[in-house]
Amino acid sequence: MSILMITALAAAMAGTPPATHLSHTIHHQHQGRNVTATYEGVTNIALKQRGMASAPGRMSTQICDWNANIHVSRTPPGSEPTPLGSRTVLSGLRAGDCLTVASGIERDVARRNATLRDHVVTVAEADGPVVATSIAVAGGGSE
Numbered sequence: 001m002s003i004l005m006i007t008a009l010a011a012a013m014a015g016t017p018p019a020t021h022l023s024h025t026i027h028h029q030h031q032g033r034n035v036t037a038t039y040e041g042v043t044n045i046a047l048k049q050r051g052m053a054s055a056p057g058r059m060s061t062q063i064c065d066w067n068a069n070i071h072v073s074r075t076p077p078g079s080e081p082t083p084l085g086s087r088t089v090l091s092g093l094r095a096g097d098c099l100t101v102a103s104g105i106e107r108d109v110a111r112r113n114a115t116l117r118d119h120v121v122t123v124a125e126a127d128g129p130v131v132a133t134s135i136a137v138a139g140g141g142s143e
Contacts, residue, residue, distance in 0.1 A: 037076050046066065089115060
């Protein structure tokens, strides 16, 4: 029994769709100097199997519950990325085994790439005043 569970777990991990990377750049002017901040959004899809497979001839109750989470970070030039948070931006249910429906879920998420990109842009715009303040403090002046 434990070998079956380990095999199923390994198969489920192998079936996890790959992460999607999005990028958005904002340019700030401070005392005649142009400063660029790049916002990286990494989207990953979490799959969770619900229900059970049934005997042959009977309807399965398997459902794949999925969430597309996006993790956004800011990377100023020459610095380490600063995590700005993560959020579930898309979710849904798909009938069947997660291993079987994972590629369909991945296509659904890819079709809604605009929703993911909008989230990265929203985070970048909300973070703009923080970046402007950091530039002012580092430059010794005020905005």
